[in-house]
Amino acid sequence: MSLQQIPQRVLDDLIARTDIVELIDQRLPLRSAGNNFKALCPFHQEKSPSFTVSQTKQFYYCFGCQASGNAIGFLMAYDRLSFIEAVEYLARQQGVTLPKEYIGESVHNKASPDYYELLKQVMRFYSATLKANDRAIQYLKNRGLTGEVCKRFGIGYAKAEWDALIKHFGATSVPTLLETGMLIEKNNSRYDRFRDRIMFPVRDKSGRILGFGGRIIDNGEPKYLNSPETLLFHKGSELYGLYEAMQAQRHFDYILVVEGYMDVIALAQYGISAVVATMGTALTQKQMNRLFRTSQEVILCFDGDTAGRQAAWRALEVSLPLLGDERSLKFIFLPEDEDPDTCVRKMGAEAMLKRIKEASPFSEVFIKHLLAQVDTSHVSGQARLMSLAAPLLAQLPQGVLCEMLIEQLGAYTRLDKKRLLQMVFPDQKSTPQKVVAKSGMMGLSAVDKALCLLLQHTKLADLLERVDDLATLPQPQIHLLIELVQLLQLQPGLSTGAILAHWTDPKIQSELAALAARPLLLAEEAAVTHEFVDIIEKLRKEVTSVQLGDLLVRIRQNDLSTLSPTDQARVHELLRKDEE
Numbered sequence: 313m314s315l316q317q318i319p320q321r322v323l324d325d326l327i328a329r330t331d332i333v334e335l336i337d338q339r340l341p342l343r344s345a346g347n348n349f350k351a352l353c354p355f356h357q358e359k360s361p362s363f364t365v366s367q368t369k370q371f372y373y374c375f376g377c378q379a380s381g382n383a384i385g386f387l388m389a390y391d392r393l394s395f396i397e398a399v400e401y402l403a404r405q406q407g408v409t410l411p412k413e414y415i416g417e418s419v420h421n422k423a424s425p426d427y428y429e430l431l432k433q434v435m436r437f438y439s440a441t442l443k444a445n446d447r448a449i450q451y452l453k454n455r456g457l458t459g460e461v462c463k464r465f466g467i468g469y470a471k472a473e474w475d476a477l478i479k480h481f482g483a484t485s486v487p488t489l490l491e492t493g494m495l496i497e498k499n500n501s502r503y504d505r506f507r508d509r510i511m512f513p514v515r516d517k518s519g520r521i522l523g524f525g526g527r528i529i530d531n532g533e534p535k536y537l538n539s540p541e542t543l544l545f546h547k548g549s550e551l552y553g554l555y556e557a558m559q560a561q562r563h564f565d566y567i568l569v570v571e572g573y574m575d576v577i578a579l580a581q582y583g584i585s586a587v588v589a590t591m592g593t594a595l596t597q598k599q600m601n602r603l604f605r606t607s608q609e610v611i612l613c614f615d616g617d618t619a620g621r622q623a624a625w626r627a628l629e630v631s632l633p634l635l636g637d638e639r640s641l642k643f644i645f646l647p648e649d650e651d652p653d654t655c656v657r658k659m660g661a662e663a664m665l666k667r668i669k670e671a672s673p674f675s676e677v678f679i680k681h682l683l684a685q686v687d688t689s690h691v692s693g694q695a696r697l698m699s700l701a702a703p704l705l706a707q708l709p710q711g712v713l714c715e716m717l718i719e720q721l722g723a724y725t726r727l728d729k730k731r732l733l734q735m736v737f738p739d740q741k742s743t744p745q746k747v748v749a750k751s752g753m754m755g756l757s758a759v760d761k762a763l764c765l766l767l768q769h770t771k772l773a774d775l776l777e778r779v780d781d782l783a784t785l786p787q788p789q790i791h792l793l794i795e796l797v798q799l800l801q802l803q804p805g806l807s808t809g810a811i812l813a814h815w816t817d818p819k820i821q822s823e824l825a826a827l828a829a830r831p832l833l834l835a836e837e838a839a840v841t842h843e844f845v846d847i848i849e850k851l852r853k854e855v856t857s858v859q860l861g862d863l864l865v866r867i868r869q870n871d872l873s874t875l876s877p878t879d880q881a882r883v884h885e886l887l888r889k890d891e892e
């Protein structure tokens with residue numbers, strides 16, 4: 313069960329209740345322009361506004377980059393929410409309770425919203441406690457933090473007491489406090505997990521609190537303590553500071569990953585806000601994926617010692633399948649006894665920005681790590697280098713990056729590039745790019761091919777008159793094709809994004825989006841037209857034979873004379889058509 317099965321009427325209702333102009337205006341000030349509203353496009357760089365929001369059509373589109381969609385699509389693109397999260401957000405905004413049976417896969421939904429509310433109250437409690445505690449305030453001041461940045465990150469303080477939370481929230485909250493990891497239960501007694509610590513709330517993308525990190529003020533162990541894994545809090549998927557970074561900036565040229573909460577906050581205070589931290593665990597592929605969705609360039613910052621380099625290599629390994637020609641991964645290795653927090657405080661933002669600018673590219677770290685393990689002055693060492701590299705390179709998406717690495721590694725061996733390629737891709741005779749280029753519409757059904765062509769060449773809809781006769785075909789996608797043709801006939805020249813917005817069902821949206829993104833090899837207009845007409849012709853023939861089949865069954869059951877004159881004429885016509 314997933315939210316994808318939410319009935320259309322629920323989604324329609326949610327979209328109908330939402331005013332997209334208001335929704336977007338809260339994030340991106342709009343100014344009115346005729347019947348529409350305009351702003352500088354948040355999805356591409358521009359000097360004059362081409363991002364348009366239509367109140368009547370309840371969708372947005374950009375004349376510059378063709379970004380478009382409805383309220384759900386905007387939340388997905390701008391707030392970087394998943395479909396499920398966007399629907400939940402709108403539902404919360406509109407005070408609509410989503411039917412429970414439709415909520416499933418979203419991890420957060422396994423918990424009732426009470427947990428979020430409770431954690432919000434806990435954060436407020438910790439903030440209030442901080443305001444009344446000079447020692448904690450002094451500590452933060454000594455770390456160079458202003459009240460403003462502390463507020464932005466929701467920093468608080470947990471008193472050196474064993475029962476502060478229970479006293480404040482009362483006995484009825486004990487079960488939820490336990491489930492959210494705020495209390496520890498041992499030998500039939502319950503006590504506060506966080507005591508005498510500076511508290512950092514960990515938020516999800518929409519700002520809800522999932523758990524906390526706590527740093528000891530004086531000396532004590534452990535220095536950092538996190539909420540345990542709970543229904544809401546999963547260290548392997550969340551990134552500390554991502555919400556705050558996205559509040560601070562829209563466009564990310566890069567995103568920097570550091571180790572500690574204090575690093576994130578200190579850098580933010582110095583104006584470097586595209587920074588997140590992990591929660592004391594190794595970077596997971598899920599986190600890397602989330603980072604690459606936020607920015608095309610991800611910079612990982614580690615200590616320069618052995619442990620730091622090992623952690624960097626592990627992060628590099630999990631990132632391999634995610635890398636590509638469009639995405640870049642870089643590394644910063646800090647000198648010993650330096651972390652981003654101290655760096656920026658001692659030397660200022662410039663020093664840190666310089667480190668960011670001079671970060672080592674993925675290829676450099678990759679090759680250095682491999683070279684450190686072999687002696688390439690011998691042939692056997694050269695062979696070893698390639699056998700170490702091959703399984704790693706094979707995980708990279710095929711493309712320029714992969715070829716470039718093969719070439720760079722080749723410089724250390726006497727093997728030619730062809731041989732190297734064979735080592736990495738033993739099953740393929742041709743080079744990677746050619747394999748990609750062969751795809752196109754291969755493997756698609758006739759209906760999907762027609763959809764694919766239509767999505768990419770919307771004018772094709774004008775070639776057809778009526779298509780509703782195709783409705784009798786058994787193919788599941790046929791109704792989508794008919795709807796799309798009719799839509800394009802009514803509204804010619806719609807962008808793909810605008811087309812997608814006409815289907816609120818995410819399954820159909822993603823099917824259409826996938827077809828729209830397929831690389832077509834038929835570049836010439838004539839070839840496209842020919843292919844499309846051909847497919848529709850074939851589908852029409854199928855209709856004929858399906859109808860003929862039906863009539864023939866009836867003839868066999870009865871006989872031709874029992875058919876009405878119209879049906880008799882139809883049989884003759886169909887038989888004639890079928891022979892064509």
Ligand SMILES: [Zn+2]
Binds near residue numbers: 353355374378
């Ligand atoms: Zn745009």
